[in-house]
Amino acid sequence: MGDTRPDEVLPARNLEAIKSVRYFVVENLRSARRFLKSVDRNICIDDLNMVELNEHTPAADVEAMLDPLAAGHDIGVISEAGCPAVADPGADLVAAAQRRGYEVVPLVGPSSIIMSLMASGFNGQSFAFVGYLPVEASRRAAAMKTMQQEIRSRRRTQIFIETPYRNNRLIDELTRTLPGDMLLCVASDITGPQQQIVTLPLSQWRARTYDYNKRPTIFLLYS
């Protein structure tokens, strides 16, 4: 789910699947309810069984969330933005389902990782998603150097994210730490009305005026 209208970015198959499910594991109760209402305003939210799974959930609570499966019910997993279990909660739940031999069915949806890679012009035959870079200065610089090495030695596109209020600082750090001819793609507000995906050499990012402050953004490096 995200801020974009569901039928704009989700196939009909997902919308049908959502309507047939009564048990949900969701990252946030309030916004999941709003999302389900936006899919179909006739959905009766009070009839649904919803539990939260996020960074505050004790690991010991995860297994029990699968109990409805034993009774023959399907479970839907909804994360806030992006795909469940990819840079989002849900992987532990899926791992437990796989261990018990339940069928797991992924649904098509917008992945900022894949969409930014498609639009970057970078190598899609080999790439790594790194998540967040370390915050501490020396480890952060080391992580940037490691990415540079992987691009050089393995032609591997590097994809990473940042806390949105630090986006501008990250771009500035990249331009000061890495070679000016390395290419940086900044992909912002993917699928949203302000979508902007721009690939430029770091030397041009350094000379450019930009403001990605607090905008959901994903970063890609290649040369």
Added chain:
Amino acid sequence: MGDTRPDEVLPARNLEAIKSVRYFVVENLRSARRFLKSVDRNICIDDLNMVELNEHTPAADVEAMLDPLAAGHDIGVISEAGCPAVADPGADLVAAAQRRGYEVVPLVGPSSIIMSLMASGFNGQSFAFVGYLPVEASRRAAAMKTMQQEIRSRRRTQIFIETPYRNNRLIDELTRTLPGDMLLCVASDITGPQQQIVTLPLSQWRARTYDYNKRPTIFLLYS
């Protein structure tokens, strides 16, 4: 595009976009025509301008494919299966468009990389797509060891593919080369009627009967 009905796996936004575009760069002319007809059988294929971009296309021909943009036309990029420019042709075309400052708009679609990762139960905060493993025996074994190291040292899920008639042999090689407690997810026929996504320790894969011969399959390792 793939064998599944378009409205099952593509959002309405894509189908509208397709109908508004007159210039296409496609991996294969014949199947792209069939795909467009399946989206809307009223589309008049003869009115469309289509050029092929695939492994047989000389690199020097790619830039000229952008010419319609200069005349104010949009260009649609269609690949055979999976997302354009991700483990598929198109990245060079997108790179040229980015160099000239054109807007690039990725569309939501099924990515076997992301969908298999979602359903594997493996780490989605850090992962690498490696493409094909080398064919030559010693380089192939070395590539498997490198994946093992990245899982150990960086907790990074490893994702890779194989020529479909070699799928069974690859699973056998993995069970003989890597530790029995390492987890292998085999994700086959994603979004199709035979979809099957199974995560098991390599020791169990070794003891198991399976046949993925000639089925489109993607492989993931983690521990």
